Amino acid sequence: MKTIMYLRKDLDEKKVTSDELFNDAIDKAHKYQEEFNSFVTIMDKKEEKDSNSLISGIPYALKDNFSTKGILTTASSNILKDYVPVYDATAYKKLKDAGAVLVGKTVLDELAMGGTGTTGHTGIVRNPWDKTRQIGGSSAGSAAAVALGIVPFSIGSDTGDSIRKPAAFGGVVGFKPTYGRISRYGLFAFASSLDHVGCFARCVRDAAIVTDILKGQDERDMTSLPDEDIKYTDVIDNDIKGKKLFYIKEITDKTLYKDAGEETLEILNKFQETIEECKKLGFIVEEVSFDEKLLKAIYPSYMTISSAEATSNNSNLTGIPFGPRGEGSSINKIMFDARTKGFSELIKRRFILGSYILQRENQERLFKNAERLRHLIVDKMNELYKTYDAMILPASGGVAPKFDNEIDRMSDRYLILENHMAIGNFGGFPSITIPNGFVNGMPIGINITGRVFEDALTLNIANKIEEALGYKGLIKEEYDV
Amino acid sequence: MxxxxxxxxxxxxxxxxxxxxxxxxxxxxxxxxxxxxxxxxxxxxxxxxxxxxxxxxxxxxxxxxxxxxxxxxxxxxxxxxxxxxxxxxxxxxxxxxxxxxxxxxxxxxxxxxxxxxxxxxxxxxxxxxxxxxxxxxxxxxxxxxxxxxxxxxxxxxxxxxxxxxxxxxxxxxxxxxxxxxxxxxxxxxxxxxxxxxxxxxxxxxxxxxxxxxxxxxxxxxxxxxxxxxxxxxxxxxxxxxxxxxxxxxxxxxxxxxxxxxxxxxxxxxxxxxxxxxxxxxINEIKSEIPMLQFERVEKYINDYGLSRYDATILVKDKNVSDYFEETVKLGVDPKSSSNFITSIILGYLNKNELNIEKLYLTPKMLVDLINMVNDGKISSKQSKEVFLKCVSDKKEPKEVVKELGLTQITDDKTIRDIVVRLLDERPDLIEDHRKGKNTFDYFVGQVMKKTRGKANPVLTRDIINEEMEKR
Incomplete structure (x- = not known):
């Protein structure tokens, strides 16, 4: 169970060198690559930059949708399969400056769209706990790399739950702070109003350490928040007695899941056990009611808004200024050809939807209504946050799904339980998933979503719950289930 | 239609x-x-x-x-x-x-x-x-x-x-x-x-x-x-x-x-x-907006009595318009200033492809120059010569006028002495004048020649008239 703090101590006491850590990570990365496919690129050279930061000399993995100067960045899409950026994303630059050592760029669902980890152009990512199962997505490789113990932390992006869901399926911590807390500059945009940068780690403390490095105002991102005069690692051990948590009856009430399988019921049972643990810790936990119509609107609103923004955001991928040049007798045909060949069927489907949603005659009914629903949901959350400090819910209604043919089709067969974490993206709320034990031998997670700007308190709450639950640093190899 | x-x-x-x-x-x-x-x-x-x-x-x-x-x-x-x-x-x-x-x-x-x-x-x-x-x-x-x-x-x-x-x-x-x-x-x-x-x-x-x-x-x-x-x-x-x-x-x-x-x-x-x-x-930005062309034209016509034609020429370039307004602020008659700018300065700037900001002659200097004309110290014809020398030599109008010795003779006695001497020399022409022949302009010309054009023309004509009457 090697956390950042553990490695830090080893490094400082010269029990291990950063070269050894890097080589060890690279070895593991190669060892697991064929089986689990976490990486698009595994580095063969170590970045050398010393600093006094806690993560100096510590290896990490970066999702392959962050711009890294001189290092292939594909967004797991054929249209960018040979793209080598000319500039560094702010998040990457901050990590580099802090002395963290990049081990590789991780596989994602193509262009970060999707939640299965199966749509990247270099193949599917498998769950370290069960190779026949998904790790989830879109930050699939980043989740797997931490869950496999290749790196103590990794960076992902989260537009709907793209960090927090795979974190739950992989038995690791996944945190996305408040919208704007970490600069998005250099993150390949999926849906700009929902996109967040965040991290995977083996414990809440490590997530706080990494976020302390990443956060801060960036003059290149107008939505980035002003700097805070606070270090999250300094406050995560604060006393939480009397802090108020709520969970939503319409999501967690077992009686609403009459047709659900054993697995879902087991997850809900585990959730209630954890609620009891929280109460023992001194939290006040209450069940609240949330308009079910609004809850049902989360997924369609999310798909509507994100598909629309994605269509526009990815309009730069034409093969003209960069990327594989298409063929054709006119400029339009050349772009058409590049995009036809460059995107998978799923992506094209999203773009067609997004385009349809934004069309003049549909925009009011689809896009604007989805925006209105988003605001109603956020308003309701903010009302609850007047009374409560954070929301606590199961991260998923099931354990990591098996691979089957059903890949990210936007069917009606969805559950509120499966998609509520997009609330965190709607409102830009700080939101963290931590392990909550096992069901059927597979890890499950709980999600804690706090008030906007209150990343410190959210991490503090999560840290205290994590301490009580004791599921920390779960790695298949090292953990005897 | x-x-x-x-x-x-x-x-x-x-x-x-x-x-x-x-x-x-x-x-x-x-x-x-x-x-x-x-x-x-x-x-x-x-x-x-x-x-x-x-x-x-x-x-x-x-x-x-x-x-x-x-x-x-x-x-x-x-x-x-x-x-x-x-x-x-x-x-x-x-x-x-x-x-x-x-x-x-x-x-x-x-x-x-x-x-x-x-x-x-x-x-x-x-x-x-x-x-x-x-x-x-x-x-x-x-x-x-x-x-x-x-x-x-x-x-x-x-x-x-x-x-x-x-x-x-x-x-x-x-x-x-x-x-x-x-x-x-x-x-x-x-x-x-x-x-x-x-x-x-x-x-x-x-x-x-x-x-x-x-x-x-x-x-x-x-x-x-x-x-x-x-x-x-x-x-x-x-x-x-x-x-x-x-x-x-x-x-x-x-x-x-x-x-x-x-x-x-x-x-x-x-x-x-x-x-x-x-x-x-908004207020800060508003305060930075100068008076615009349309309003300036109205002001020049209504307050300064300029023609629309001249007003329009003056406002074409804001710097020219500002220059003009500066001279007016310094107390010069707007019409004189407008005439000088539109007829002499803009012509010079166009010919030399210059902007008015680059012009050596400041609004203050132009006012001095116009005042010299208005006070009869130099003729308006001379003022153009002075202007050209000012900008070519980068010197103030007063200095140029002095150097060229251009100051007009407005002293009655000086001119009268010359006139009397001239009339004494040519009694025949006075006779011709009386017979209806125009010899008057000959005397004016001679006075100008003798004073190298510095004699005030109006005064000269008055004195010649007076002296001829006396004979």
């Missing part, structure tokens, strides 16, 4: 150090792809950072056009695919343009007219494309340059009105310092909408895009009016379409019809959070 209705959309590049949403330089460059950064190329992961100066200047223009300004700074995306648009969308303003419902006063052939502004919005320019036989070249220098689009109501009825409006608009850009508005550098480009109708309802309009000079705008309007008129007179129908104006053949050609119109799928740009526009900010 058909009623012509014209609406204009004018794109003008805003003068700033950097581009509208990137830190690349906003400057004219003869080398392609020199002023670019990652944002201008639309590379994955880039984010727009709004240029405050560009927005401020846009607000300034909106206020100068008497527009209502929005409560917040907000941008929208206009989505379409074309290689001149590397992001695949243009950041523009659809929901909350920087100005709405304004107007500009213009004067067309002596008559005042109010031109209504529908809106003015800030956007980014596209890259420029050069098409060759089997390839095209892209220059991203222009991509992302701040561009202000002024959209009028369809409220103009002739090419004269359209040109007068464009001249006024250009004047406002120059007076406020928002843009250099140089059509020769493509900094100002015009889209023209025209329709004809027999009554007050609007006819079907056609549009001509990206016309690069005011003269071309005039020709395009006149060509298109003629074409539409011929169609209507022959019982035909005008199609709503975009047409291209061919200046060489003076014809317009259909480019695409309304049916092919693109749906730009506008939506709010999510990467630029709304920034509140405070009253303080």
């Amino acid at each position: 058909y009623k012509v209705v014209i609406g204009l959309e004018v794109h003008c590049e805003v003068k700033t150090n950097s581009k509208n949403f990137s830190s690349a330089r906003n400057t004219y460059s003869e080398y392609p792809n020199e002023n670019i950064d990652t944002t201008d190329l639309g590379l994955p992961g880039i984010l727009p950072v709004a240029n405050k100066e560009a927005f401020k200047k846009s607000l300034k223009m909106a206020l100068a056009l008497n527009c209502k300004t929005p409560d917040v700074v907000m941008f929208d995306r206009k989505n379409y695919y074309y290689p001149d648009l590397p992001k695949g969308y243009q950041i523009t303003q659809e929901t909350k343009p920087v100005g709405k419902n304004g107007y500009v006063m213009i004067n067309v052939n002596g008559e005042d007219k109010k031109i209504l502004i529908n809106n003015i919005h800030l956007e980014e320019d596209t890259a420029s494309l050069d098409h060759f036989k089997d390839y095209s070249l892209i220059d991203y220098n222009r991509a992302g340059v701040p561009l202000l689009e002024t959209v009028t109501e369809p409220c103009m009825h002739s090419s004269d009105e359209a040109i007068a409006f464009l001249e006024s608009l250009k004047g406002i850009f120059l007076y406020t310092g928002v843009s250099d508005a140089r059509t020769d550098k493509g900094e100002m480009r015009v889209d023209v909408n025209i329709s004809l109708s027999k009554d007050d309802t609007l006819g079907t309009r056609t549009e001509m895009k990206n016309i690069n000079s005011f003269n071309s705008v005039r020709l395009a309007i006149e060509t298109e009016i003629k074409r539409q008129k011929e169609i209507l007179e022959n019982g035909g129908v005008i199609l709503q379409e975009t047409r291209r104006f061919d200046e060489d053949t003076l014809t317009t050609h259909s480019l695409r019809s309304k049916v092919d119109a693109v749906d730009y799928k506008y939506y709010i740009e999510p990467n630029i959070p709304p920034i509140k526009i405070t009253d303080e900010w």
Whole structure:
């Protein structure tokens, strides 16, 4: 169970060198690559930059949708399969400056769209706990790399739950702070109003350490928040007695899941056990009611808004200024050809939807209504946050799904339980998933979503719950289930 | 008789150090792809950072056009695919343009007219494309340059009105310092909408895009009016379409019809959070807007008694107008100052291709020079000589007058002595004069010769008259 703090101590006491850590990570990365496919690129050279930061000399993995100067960045899409950026994303630059050592760029669902980890152009990512199962997505490789113990932390992006869901399926911590807390500059945009940068780690403390490095105002991102005069690692051990948590009856009430399988019921049972643990810790936990119509609107609103923004955001991928040049007798045909060949069927489907949603005659009914629903949901959350400090819910209604043919089709067969974490993206709320034990031998997670700007308190709450639950640093190899 | 209705959309590049949403330089460059950064190329992961100066200047223009300004700074995306648009969308303003419902006063052939502004919005320019036989070249220098689009109501009825409006608009850009508005550098480009109708309802309009000079705008309007008129007179129908104006053949050609119109799928740009526009900010900007051309012309005519012709010449260049006003402030008669500036100074500046800011003669010096003429110290003819020597030698008028020994002789006794001597020498001519022959001018000429032109001509004539009478 090697956390950042553990490695830090080893490094400082010269029990291990950063070269050894890097080589060890690279070895593991190669060892697991064929089986689990976490990486698009595994580095063969170590970045050398010393600093006094806690993560100096510590290896990490970066999702392959962050711009890294001189290092292939594909967004797991054929249209960018040979793209080598000319500039560094702010998040990457901050990590580099802090002395963290990049081990590789991780596989994602193509262009970060999707939640299965199966749509990247270099193949599917498998769950370290069960190779026949998904790790989830879109930050699939980043989740797997931490869950496999290749790196103590990794960076992902989260537009709907793209960090927090795979974190739950992989038995690791996944945190996305408040919208704007970490600069998005250099993150390949999926849906700009929902996109967040965040991290995977083996414990809440490590997530706080990494976020302390990443956060801060960036003059290149107008939505980035002003700097805070606070270090999250300094406050995560604060006393939480009397802090108020709520969970939503319409999501967690077992009686609403009459047709659900054993697995879902087991997850809900585990959730209630954890609620009891929280109460023992001194939290006040209450069940609240949330308009079910609004809850049902989360997924369609999310798909509507994100598909629309994605269509526009990815309009730069034409093969003209960069990327594989298409063929054709006119400029339009050349772009058409590049995009036809460059995107998978799923992506094209999203773009067609997004385009349809934004069309003049549909925009009011689809896009604007989805925006209105988003605001109603956020308003309701903010009302609850007047009374409560954070929301606590199961991260998923099931354990990591098996691979089957059903890949990210936007069917009606969805559950509120499966998609509520997009609330965190709607409102830009700080939101963290931590392990909550096992069901059927597979890890499950709980999600804690706090008030906007209150990343410190959210991490503090999560840290205290994590301490009580004791599921920390779960790695298949090292953990005897 | 058909009623012509014209609406204009004018794109003008805003003068700033950097581009509208990137830190690349906003400057004219003869080398392609020199002023670019990652944002201008639309590379994955880039984010727009709004240029405050560009927005401020846009607000300034909106206020100068008497527009209502929005409560917040907000941008929208206009989505379409074309290689001149590397992001695949243009950041523009659809929901909350920087100005709405304004107007500009213009004067067309002596008559005042109010031109209504529908809106003015800030956007980014596209890259420029050069098409060759089997390839095209892209220059991203222009991509992302701040561009202000002024959209009028369809409220103009002739090419004269359209040109007068464009001249006024250009004047406002120059007076406020928002843009250099140089059509020769493509900094100002015009889209023209025209329709004809027999009554007050609007006819079907056609549009001509990206016309690069005011003269071309005039020709395009006149060509298109003629074409539409011929169609209507022959019982035909005008199609709503975009047409291209061919200046060489003076014809317009259909480019695409309304049916092919693109749906730009506008939506709010999510990467630029709304920034509140405070009253303080508005007031600060308002205080920076100088009195504009139209008002200055009115003032010069009504308060200074200048002709519209002279007033219009004076306000053409703000620096000239400011120079003129400075002299008036220093107490000189506006008409004298206007005459001197329009007849002598502007001629000199034009001939030497200079700006008035570069002129050695300050307003104060001009006032001194004009006062010397008014006081009879030098003749107005001499004043031009003095002016030229001032600017060539970089010396003050008083100094030049002294050096040239130009001060007029206004002393009665000096002139009278000369006159008496001359009359004594030529009694025959006095006799001729009495007989009705004009010998008077001979004596005037002689006095001028003897004084090397310095004798005050009026005084000289009076004295000659008096002395002749005495004999």
